[in-house]
Each structure stands twice: as structure tokens, then as C-alpha cells.
Amino acid sequence: MTVWVGEAPPPDPQIGARGWLRVLWRGAALGSVTFGCLGVLLLVRLVERPIFGWKRPITPFITQFVCRMAFIILGIAYRVEGTQMRQRGAVVANHASWLDIFTLNARKRIYFVSKAEVANWPGIGWLARATGTVFIKRNPKEARAQTELFGARLKAGHKLLFFPEGTSTDGLRVLPFKTTLFAAFFTEDLRDIMHVQPVGIVYAAPCGQDARFYGWWGDMGFGRHLLKVLAAHPQGTVKVIYHAPLKVSDYPDRKALAKACEDAVRASFT
Template sequence: MTWKAEAPPVYPSATLSGRIGGVLRLAALAAVTVSLFLLYLLVRGVERLTGGTLHRSVRGLWGRLSLRACGLRLVVRGTCMPHGGAIVANHSSWIDIFTLMAAAPVNFVSKSEVRGWPGIGTVAAYTGTMFIERRQSAARRQTAEMRARIVSGQLLCFFPEGTSTDGLRVLPFKSSLFAVFLEPELHETVWVQPVSVIYQPVAGAPEMLYGWWGDMDFGRHMWDIVCLSRGGQVQVVFHPPHRAADFSDRKRLARVCGEEVAEGMARARAGLSPVAPAPAPVSATP
């Protein structure tokens, strides 16, 4: 399930100043992650008893500071829908987590295997990630959980390409994921918002720096980013959301969303403005 259309790139070695900066950025990233994760747990624990949404602001701050530590400036275009629903975005690598946390109060949807990954699985579980099992027997329960989360106001974030990429293109969206939006429990209530995520390295840095290949070493990839990414930018483009009830065919919904995400990337990489990103609807019927 990893994208291997080309061989993984070999990036140039960082300069001495780049390596020193990389060490400092790694230290900053570790400090931000530990401190804000602990703050998130504290705030979330209190809000489970008293209510509130401050934990979403903590996650947003966590994402923004982490992006800064990775040498990236965030630019957001368009408007994230203000109610619960599904966000479908292209997927480059692990850094998308920081990017989308910084851009919107999302809860990620991930394969169940991630729950068991050391460190990452623990953080994902405590920050509200929804883990999906591929067993048919779990489908009904998972659809019910998804609906409950959406009705409660959560934005569930999916990556319909089903794999990471080099960050320079958008692969066709797999329609199987969109079938859940047409289930009777969700069809009349869920809105689906396409989102383009475009990484733009600083001039002279590798163009595919933020992409991920399945046999890459995670530590090495993080090291390359913190050393070579100084002055980079990531654009997040929110396209107008779609009401699932307006689609009777999951393949058409997947195709429309995928085409909008791909066009958003193409326009951004060409230096063009997004195509009139409209504001999201102000309300949704639960």
C-alpha cells in the first residue's frame, strides 16, 4: 500500500550550518511534541468532565509549532466547513499530520495497525484518531461511530489515495472509502470537503523533499526535512464541500473530489490562485 512509482530519491548532504540547524529543530520538535501532548491530555481530561473545545486549539498550536520546527510556513486558502463532516486530502508523508492539524480541527482516520506502532500509536489514540479495521464484521460498528463523531461536530480526515506519494501529484482517489458516506446512517447528514495539500520547498532544496516512499527510513527522512527545509511553504486549499446526499454513486463522489484536489495542486504549483474557493455552509442538518 505504499507508492513506489519511482525509486526513492537520494538527497544531498546538508551543510554544516544546515546540520546544526537540524539538531536545533529536532530538539524544538521533541520539546513541542512532549509539552503540548501533555497539555492536550490535561485539557482533554478536564473537558471530558466539563465540556469545551480548547483541546482543538492545543492541537492546532501543536501542528503550527511543529511545522515551524520542520522549516515550513503554513498558508491556508479557502474556508474549512464549520460543522462535522469528512475532509478528504492528498497524502505526501507523515508531515501531513502536522499540516492538517495546524489548518483545521481534524481527527484522523487511520488503519488499525497504527494503534500498535510504538509512540506514534499512543499519540494517535490519545488525540482522537479513529482506527479502521478491514473486517466486514466491524463495518456496521465503525459506520455508527463515524456518524456519532460527525454529528458531535468532529471533522474526520481521510487520505483516499490509499498511500503516500512524492508530494508532486495526486493519485486517483479510491472509491471504496467513499462508500461509507452513502450508507443510510450517513448519507443524509455528512458533508465531504476536498482539500489540496501542496508542499513548496525553498529554491535549491529537493523538489520531492516532503514525499514518502514505503522503504524510506523514518528517522533519516525527518533528519533530511529539518536540515534542508528552511524557508519552505505548505499551502492548504479548502475546496467547497459536497453534500453526500447529492450523490447516488460513490465512484462519482470520489472522482469529483479527487479531480478538485488534483486541480488545486496543479494551480498552486503553477503559481495560480485556487478556483474561487467558496465559503463552507454555515450549518448542517444532523
Template sequence: MGAFRGGAVLAGFFALTVPLMPVQALLVQSGSRRARTFPHWYHRQVCRLLGIRIKITGKVASDRPVLIIANHTTWLDIPVLSAVAPVSFVAKKEVANWPFVSSLARLQRTVFVDRSRRTAVGATAGEITGRLARGDTIVLFAEGTSSDGNRVLPFMTSLFAAAKPSAGEVGAAPDAVVQTLSAVYTRLHGLPLGRADRPGVSWFGDMEMRSHAWELLKAGPLDVEIRIGAPVPLASFTDRKELARHSEGEVRENVVRSLRAKQDGDKVDVADPVAAPAAVRVRVAADPGQKWT
């Protein structure tokens, strides 16, 4: 039955995706605003097809440019975050060479960056600030890689140079805001995912993507919990290090809150030697907006 489910989902994915790729290509080429929103609709359909149920607390601002700082655990984060809001991603340059995936990434107007070279990351700042100036919502996976889903890896401050240039350099749109987003996969077939189970959903280390994707397609429906932080003006951060500290603390606390099934307002200790640095303590503003999609 697992193989039957996987084959059906895979067939449905290609039947949905391939005919729509030329449509998105035309939207991107024409510069239509629909080039931002069409992938949002598409990924909502993909998540339904995959059986992914998304619980959302908070909301991505829709009336101003947004830089979303998120944790990263699996390739599923791409359709899940795209189903939450119309977004584009900052991705490592290697993705631009992956067969088929690179085409989808370009159609979603992904910004590619060489994360191994600090100077290259800084050079990408012009593209990201330009996109923010045009009102886009950009997602940055600040860990620089994916984790096993049980922790948040230390944020790489060098990656923030592409979003928060040094003093004296051209900055983003003056009304741009930063919002954090934490994603935690909580259930498989309606059953809670424990610490030992969650790495099976995550894609990290030297895992081969095709075999991992096939196993997930066979496995069954997933629940994911998304927590979105309140918007903070990007200009209010003095430098990339301050932006990284704020974002890491808020993402880390919300991930721990989801892992431990804590509600907003409950006290959360993130000083776990495995899950977080002992010095991290951030107060997160509660957001009553919560919905299922």
C-alpha cells in the first residue's frame, strides 16, 4: 500500500506540475504580479496532494516587503512555506544545477548564493535588497543547512550579509520588515512524531534526496506546525549580527515550544545543551491569529 500511495502521489504531482510550468514561465517573463502569487496557489495544491496539514500561528505581513528568517529540516519546507504565503527563497548555488528542481526553483524566482564564500554572500545583497524594494517576500534559511528536526542549528551570521548590508552600503526598502518562521513536523498518520521518529521526516547530512523523497511519499500524511513571529522593521537592527541574534533566539524558542507542545504565554526553557546555546533567552510576542490550512 505504501508503494501504491507513493506512485499515486508522484503521478499526481507530475500531472499537476508539468502543465503549469509554462504558465509560470510566461508570468515571470512578463513581469506579472501573478508570478509571485501563482506559486502560492500551486504549492497549496501540492501540499493537499501530499497530505500535508499545516497549522499556522501568526501571519506573514502582506502590505510591505518581508524578510522571513526560518529554520530548515527537509525539502518539504519548500512547498510548506510556499503554501503559507507567496514567497521566494534564498538557496545555495548547488540547487541551480539539480535536474528538474533547478527549473522549479527558477520559476519561483529563487535567489542563488554561494554560501561557501563570504564575499559572494555579500554580493547577493544587491539582488535581495532590490527584490525587497519591489515588495517581495524572501525566505532565508539561516542555519545554512538542514537539521534533524529535533534542534535548531546555530545561525550563520555571514548569510545575513545578503539581507543586512554593512553600514554605508545600500540597504533594503525602508518599510521592509523581518519575521521569523519556525517549522516543526509533529505527526505522521495522525500519530505524534517523537525525537527518534522526526529524523525520518527530515532530510539532512549526506542523505540521498530521491530515495528519501520516495520513502516520505510512501509513508503517509504529515502534520506540520508553523509559528510566525511579529514583524520587526529591518532598519531597526544595527547590523547583521544583531539581526541574527534576534532571529535565532525567536526561531529557537518557537521550535522548542512546538516540540514540547507549549502554548503562547507558557514559559519555555531553551537552555538545552543539545537543542540550544545556554545563553539564548528571547521573549516572543504572542500572536492570537491561528488557523489550519
């Protein structure tokens, strides 16, 4: 995966005594809620999986609860514009930070599409597998199998979410959308029933901080960025903008659909 480098990130704010206290209590609270609910989710999934298979009528609500609680714990204001689509289909969004996972799951029952390497990341990999993430390998030989997997999940009513930029940014821009994954929507049995909803994620930095405060890009370390967010006071805002769903059959090919989605997401920043 190509990593967006952009300009050098701003220096991390100094964390004072009160900041470290916020790191401790917020970190403990977030960890307790996240991994405590993960245990509950895994227990429920033991019953849910043999009965419902791909369908998950219960566990996504546990994921939503965790993500909503994350914003309460962190103190980040959460705003929503637009309406979630009810049609069968997928969701695409711009990618600014690891916070996007909480941002998008807090409001909508979705399943992320992620690179295969994430499955092996400590902590994050466990969470991703437990919540039904679809892992893909960027290998042309795997394309057909992955398309079939997408089809099975979409037919089960899952709304798959992926980041077509292919990398995270500083949160102030939208990179050109890569078109590869859009091809899965143009198969004969999906094209006429599929919609894609573009979603914009717009972060506003805490008062007095660099506008790129919540962006996570280049070679920025996860640990240092997490500490910065946990310590922040006051916090900023995240706004999720749901744009009108696009019917796949209205577009001649994946490139046209990807461009339409990109234009819609880009409009979130105007």
C-alpha cells in the first residue's frame, strides 16, 4: 500500500500533569469498554454464527455501543448530516485517521474492508476480525476470489465500507479514488441491485491546535498519536456527512462510479 506523505506533521503538543491524568483515565476507560465489550461480542458470536451464518443481527449493536462510548470518553463532539441509505450496497469514505473506525461505526452498521496485514496487528487485528472485517490481499491472483467474497457478504445484507484513497491523510483533503474495488459491484448479479453511498468525514481540530490535529499519515506512530488525542483538552469535533446513494447501474464502469463517489466526498470539504 502506498502511504501518503504530504507535509511534515506539526510537533506534538506538550502533555502536562493534567494531560497525563486524562491519558490515564481516558485510556483505562476506553480500553475497558473496548475489550470488555469484545469479550461479550465473542460470546454472543458463538451463538449467533451457527444460527445466522454471515448475518449478524446482534453483534453490530455491541460494536456501535463501543464506538459511541469512545466519543463520550474522549470528549470529541460528534455531528451527523444527511441520511443513511436503506438500499443494499456499500459505503465509501475519505480516510484521515484511526479515529475513522470509531467515527463510521458509531452511526452505521458497517463492515470494513481492510488490507490483510491488519489481521495480524496486536489489538487492532483482534478487534477487526471479531467485528467482521473483510481482509483483502493486493494480489491480482486473488481478485476473483475477493470479488466472490464481496458478493456473498453484500447478498447477506452487509454494508461493506472501504477507503478508496488507499491511505490516510492529514484530514484536510481528499486524494484521488482508486477504482479497483469498485469492480466487484459490476458483476452480473450485483450491478442492478447495488447502491454505493459516499460519506465525508470532516475533523475540526481543538481550539488553538493545528488544523491537522486528528490526521494520521506518513510515518506517524500510532502510540504517540493516541497519547495526543487522549490528553487533549478541549477536544475538537468530527462531522459525518452522508451523501445521496449512487445506483451502480447508472454508471458505465467502475471508473465512472469511483469518480462520482470521489466528487461527492470532496464536496464535504467545500
